[in-house]
Amino acid sequence: GENVEQHPSTLSVQEGDSAVIKCTYSDSASNYFPWYKQELGKRPQLIIDIRSNVGEKKDQRIAVTLNKTAKHFSLHITETQPEDSAVYFCAVTPGEGGKLIFGQGTELSVKP
């Protein structure tokens, strides 16, 4: 089955710096790659997603890049702010299935 690896598990940056989180997957048929943000005590919420026919997508300070050949995708957050502090999960939808396989999560801490 699909295997998703996410790195790093923890990331600490200074306010204003950029943060990058990377995920790799194993199933070349995977076609949907969302990123979720989960603040402490709250539900995961989608922040950005990308489909397999697109290489990059940007929404204000966040962007996702996808390299299908290498089977990895990354979340980029620029000009980080303290409110960006949360756990970020990548996920993959393998093939025709509707399920999401989640990465292990990255705890991002933005220090003021």
Add this chain to the structure above:
Amino acid sequence: ETGVTQTPRHLVMGMTNKKSLKCEQHLGHNAMYWYKQSAKKPLELMFVYSLEERVENNSVPSRFSPECPNSSHLFLHLHTLQPEDSALYLCASSQRGLAGYNEQFFGPGTRLTVL
């Protein structure tokens, strides 16, 4: 109430108890999911229902029994649980279209403690 709701928000039960978790989605979606979230672990998919039919069951122990009576409601029946089943149980819903499945919307979760 909008989005995805779950009740109860917190549940403490003994190993011999029987309880049920309830999820309701107000988004008109046609797929619903149960996830388990334990500390230091990724979100683990337990069950997927699409058009009220179970399409995925990820080798979950039989002490967890899902029920989807209609496209808006999803239950997780619990019996004779173990302490290691203590976790946050999240429900989600999404709309399955021609392009496949789309964004999943999560409920607030039920924090379950098994004594």
